[in-house]
Amino acid sequence: MTFTDLVRTRRSVRRYKPDDVAPALLDTCLEAARLAPSACNSQPWLFHVVQGTLKSDLARAMNSGLYGKGLNAFIDEAPLIVAVETLPRERLAPRLAGLIRNVRYEMLDVAIAVDHFTLQAAELGLGTCWIGWFNEKAVKEQLGLPPKSRIDVMLTLGWPDDRGAPKNRKPLGAIVRRHGTPSP
């Protein structure tokens, strides 16, 4: 499969079969995430993989309070949930760089690693869904993480039980501006 085909194949899956995901397949996805680039190679990520009854508790925590409007009711269908903890930058120089530029680079890094995870899953025929709308406080309590820790992204993983729909994207002309002419 070419990369273009892989990108076309990947989609958000919100219906899952109850079948388990073999540990080796999960680890292949984690390995693709592990190899992701990050600013100053800081690798500011910790992947919490949750399954079984704990996973159902976590799904409830995600959808609790303000976040329980049914939008993500499918979460508990997936056999696995991954909560990605965003770690603070350890080294001083990149931390200062983030402060000066006012950019949370760690978030960019986490997004790259999770993108790798989801693309690897798609190549294996697995389905994922990025989830950004969840009760972070309740999730951290459920996982026993301190209040100061950060979880910006979660995702579901499992075998798709839907057919997907064609992608709806802006045309290339709407997302590209070309400046300058080639050097003679």
Add this chain to the structure above:
Amino acid sequence: MTFTDLVRTRRSVRRYKPDDVAPALLDTCLEAARLAPSACNSQPWLFHVVQGTLKSDLARAMNSGLYGKGLNAFIDEAPLIVAVETLPRERLAPRLAGLIRNVRYEMLDVAIAVDHFTLQAAELGLGTCWIGWFNEKAVKEQLGLPPKSRIDVMLTLGWPDDRGAPKNRKPLGAIVRRHGTPSP
């Protein structure tokens, strides 16, 4: 090439040959970015592709002031620079979601699109380098963008003129925590 191989192949390229990148190859990278997922399908990205003498002016702007300590002196070697403008979320619901969760989801979205771009480039044999440390104000002036616009990520694109080095990453055990046991 499997996705794992592609991820292993992609690396940060900081030395470039002077050869031009054919427009069709550039467009293949932009197409992979175009198909990237984003929160609520908001596609909050605008890719400014800069070449020729304008590119050299932009490289100077990136490295101007506080940012001119030689760290990114290689930038002008690349035949192309891409400045990725992060657009604000248009629809109210996702904007509110970002405010409530205190997450700049647009940054996550941009990172995914740029990750697609860099992986597609790697498949084509092209080199890229993510750049987060640059004089954003000077870059926006150079591109004629308003002060309120945001550029969180830039990248170089061209033909690699180095051999690369092995990746240095934390082992899987250091980036994964497993919670719960499979359902019986």
